[in-house]
Amino acid sequence: MSYSEQLRVPAGWWAIGLFFGLTFVTAVGFYAGPEIAGAAALVTAAGIAGALLWYGRPRVLVDPEGLHAGDAVLEWAYAGEVLVHDRAATRHRLGPGADHAAWLLVRAFVPGSVEVAVTDPADPHPYWLVSSRNPALLADAIERSRAISPSGS
Numbered sequence: 001m002s003y004s005e006q007l008r009v010p011a012g013w014w015a016i017g018l019f020f021g022l023t024f025v026t027a028v029g030f031y032a033g034p035e036i037a038g039a040a041a042l043v044t045a046a047g048i049a050g051a052l053l054w055y056g057r058p059r060v061l062v063d064p065e066g067l068h069a070g071d072a073v074l075e076w077a078y079a080g081e082v083l084v085h086d087r088a089a090t091r092h093r094l095g096p097g098a099d100h101a102a103w104l105l106v107r108a109f110v111p112g113s114v115e116v117a118v119t120d121p122a123d124p125h126p127y128w129l130v131s132s133r134n135p136a137l138l139a140d141a142i143e144r145s146r147a148i149s150p151s152g153s
Helices: 011-032 034-055 087-094 135-148
Strands: 003-006 059-063 066-069 072-075 079-085 103-105 112-118 127-132
Touching: 003 135, 011 034, 059 127, 059 135, 066 127, 079 087, 079 135, 087 112, 087 127, 112 135, 127 135
Parallel strands: 103 127
Antiparallel strands: 003 059, 059 066, 066 072, 079 112, 112 127
8 A cells, every 4th residue: 555545524623513512402401401401412412423424434545456535446557647736726626627527535624636537438537536635645656556556557
């Protein structure tokens, strides 16, 4: 494995979730009483934690098989040109410069991304756009692993 990154939710999102949960539980407590508020606190905390953990679960991985982004794999035989995008370029590729058929694994809290062209003519996705906190390192790992793979281009 030459690169691995998990797109975890930042601490600020946890703080916002905590604030939302406290606000909700306070309102329930004033309306329904402390017993119901206690139960609501448990359910709310579990729901918020579950949602944030689920949203931050995708892993970006480069290994001999290919580029893994979440549950998807782009095998080296079908990986084309690699482009590194900063925040502005990522926003452009998600907005006016986007192709609606692109395959995306993006997170709003991750500023950079890597774009990998898909060379498989049967694949409906012209490219993959993958969020990364270290897009230059990810692109370098992709280029190195693709060059040494038996099926790489």
